[in-house]
Ligand SMILES: *[C@@H]1O[C@H](CO)[C@@H](O)[C@H](O)[C@H]1NC(C)=O
Ligand SMILES: *[C@@H]1O[C@H](CO)[C@@H](O)[C@H](O)[C@H]1NC(C)=O
Ligand SMILES: *[C@@H]1O[C@H](CO)[C@@H](O)[C@H](O)[C@H]1NC(C)=O
Ligand SMILES: *[C@@H]1O[C@H](CO)[C@@H](O)[C@H](O)[C@H]1NC(C)=O
Ligand SMILES: *[C@@H]1O[C@H](CO)[C@@H](O)[C@H](O)[C@H]1NC(C)=O
Ligand SMILES: *[C@@H]1O[C@H](CO)[C@@H](O)[C@H](O)[C@H]1NC(C)=O
Ligand SMILES: *[C@@H]1O[C@H](CO)[C@@H](O)[C@H](O)[C@H]1NC(C)=O
Ligand SMILES: *[C@@H]1O[C@H](CO)[C@@H](O)[C@H](O)[C@H]1NC(C)=O
Ligand SMILES: *[C@@H]1O[C@H](CO)[C@@H](O)[C@H](O)[C@H]1NC(C)=O
Ligand SMILES: *[C@@H]1O[C@H](CO)[C@@H](O)[C@H](O)[C@H]1NC(C)=O
């Protein structure tokens with residue numbers, strides 16, 4: 001029997017092969033968040049002199065493949081090649097131990113940080129006959145056996161297939177598919193993207209990921225954050241590991257690993273290059289630069305109850321995120337920087353923000369909500385920090401593409417939430433852009449003063465659907481009926497699976513009542529919906545953008561059902577939602593003007609049967 005050792009003879013190129021795995025240096029060496037390659041190489045050489053424990057065929061590609069952050073000539077490829085399914089428990093750079101089989105003594109030993117070697121091939125065709133580029137990388141316990149490489153030398157806007165293989169063996173990963181972006185100057189007729197946020201594993205199956213992958217109408221996937229949740233959960237139907245609230249590096253790795261067992265998430269990663277940013281739950285609820293409500297801290301970092309400090313927790317979360325996500329580190333020396341942009345031909349510039357963790361001023365932590373409300377208009381408050389803000393405004397000013405699409409975590413439009421969770425004294429959600437009014441105004445001022453049009457804000461975080469004209473209220477002379485006065489649109493999407501913000505157990509009628517009140521109290525908000533979990537797709541062309549919103553009727557099983565909730569368009573140069581908004585007819589929620597035609601779909605999980613109940617047409621009474 002062929003027993004190829006994973007520990008291949010070390011050539012002089014080993015350094016290159018280690019450094020080709022971006023995760024060793026990621027996200028930043030200068031902040032002690034990366035791994036020292038000289039240390040790893042020294043250990044590697046030492047181990048090589050001793051017995052080898054790993055059998056190439058015992059290595060498992062435990063969590064499929066993924067790709068992301070496409071550029072015109074390169075793309076990030078990801079896999080995990082490990083002897084064990086579990087994540088690595090070490091949280092220092094060199095101490096990891098794993099049970100490994102020693103073929104000489106025929107017994108398991110605990111060996112530390114044995115490196116595993118993988119080759120990768122990128123192919124032009126699905127049949128894997130035409131190799132375009134190939135490379136080699138090592139991985140080890142230091143980085144939880146993740147592999148992240150940049151495959152270069154590719155052609156712009158081209159579909160590729162890729163596969164990893166344990167070096168010197170026939171042990172191969174699943175085949176992935178990916179696509180590079182066009183060059184900035186390339187003209188394109190159409191690009192499709194699916195937009196997601198707030199995927200909570202214990203809440204239900206990630207059918208939203210699978211449905212877009214099964215339809216295959218898109219080129220790329222955008223995720224606006226809350227890819228995982230940090231909470232403790234112990235309840236079926238979908239328990240997560242570990243069951244405690246996550247704090248340590250192991251915890252974050254293990255949680256990400258659990259999420260990556262959802263078959264629809266795996267399918268989407270396997271088929272598309274993802275472009276992600278994070279929100280709060282990748283680290284901890286209601287986060288900001290210095291902490292989160294989960295830790296109930298203020299500006300201070302402290303250790304309490306034997307838990308890790310705020311800073312250590314953030315480091316653990318960030319390191320695990322970079323290990324597991326197919327994301328680039330655009331500037332290794334700019335601590336925790338994830339904000340970056342993509343040029344998608346002359347069609348659009350995609351500006352991905354970090355309004356959450358990079359340099360955000362204090363947010364609502366429950367006990368301080370009144371204080372944050374009081375200071376929400378302070379000019380010094382920022383969601384992004386001055387460095388990112390300046391970069392953002394320059395990106396907007398410099399952009400020459402037809403559209404500017406901005407990936408924000410939180411809802412941008414000013415929303416009076418008095419009837420939902422606001423109050424007379426604070427009608428706004430201070431954990432969204434509304435808690436940072438001057439940062440919002442600076443953004444709007446940049447757009448208005450520089451006459452920048454065709455802007456599309458994307459947002460997640462809220463677990464509900466919000467479609468609005470993008471407008472500087474109290475400054476522009478906005479007409480809700482015509483949309484005049486706005487500078488673009490906002491497409492904010494519901495959660496993949498996190499509960500309705502109007503109450504996890506709220507009926508569709510209760511949710512729609514709440515939607516009607518929100519529509520009544522917010523003139524620029526043209527459609528609101530809070531009952532369905534789901535996602536939206538955008539088809540982007542030089543002439544228009546069409547956004548289609550989908551609702552998942554049931555997350556209790558893995559299933560391919562979905563409802564078309566509403567279709568919204570923006571025509572190039574018009575800078576507002578096309579009228580009548582949503583074609584004056586949506587499936588659910590509430591519209592400023594138009595009808596809601598509801599279909600109630602129920603699923604009997606025992607028999608697997610689906611029932612469709614038609615409701616009567618409901619004409620929205622906006623004075624309700
Ligand atoms: C490899 O991992 C997959 C899940 O990722 C698992 O189903 C399979 O049993 C593993 N194979 C071995 C040999 O451990
Ligand atoms: C790929 O393989 C399939 C099945 O073997 C075959 O039908 C198809 O023609 C092949 N495609 C190309 C481009 O070679
Ligand atoms: C390091 O890992 C150990 C074992 O998993 C854990 O007990 C400890 O709390 C971790 N420390 C930090 C700082 O994450
Ligand atoms: C959180 O911290 C604040 C300020 O120190 C304190 O007033 C409040 O009681 C704390 N809340 C909890 C739940 O510990
Ligand atoms: C934001 O702009 C509006 C419209 O000009 C203005 O009424 C409001 O005071 C501004 N708020 C802040 C905090 O700049
Ligand atoms: C914007 O363009 C100016 C002038 O060409 C340039 O100096 C600046 O670096 C650009 N900024 C960005 C963010 O690309
Ligand atoms: C918010 O809406 C409520 C009605 O729900 C209204 O009484 C209040 O005046 C509004 N606040 C603002 C600032 O528009
Ligand atoms: C709004 O309308 C008023 C009155 O016609 C006008 O003075 C003002 O300049 C307009 N504001 C903007 C931003 O166009
Ligand atoms: C859907 O209709 C069924 C049957 O009329 C009803 O029992 C159920 O409560 C409805 N579901 C919702 C979400 O309204
Ligand atoms: C929805 O609002 C209407 C009108 O205010 C009310 O009659 C109805 O009872 C409400 N339905 C629910 C489920 O709350």
Ligand SMILES: *[C@@H]1O[C@H](CO)[C@@H](O)[C@H](O)[C@H]1NC(C)=O
Pocket residue numbers: 548564565566567583585586587
């Ligand atoms: C949205 O558009 C699609 C495709 O044209 C159509 O099938 C669907 O019914 C529309 N949805 C709604 C709610 O109008």
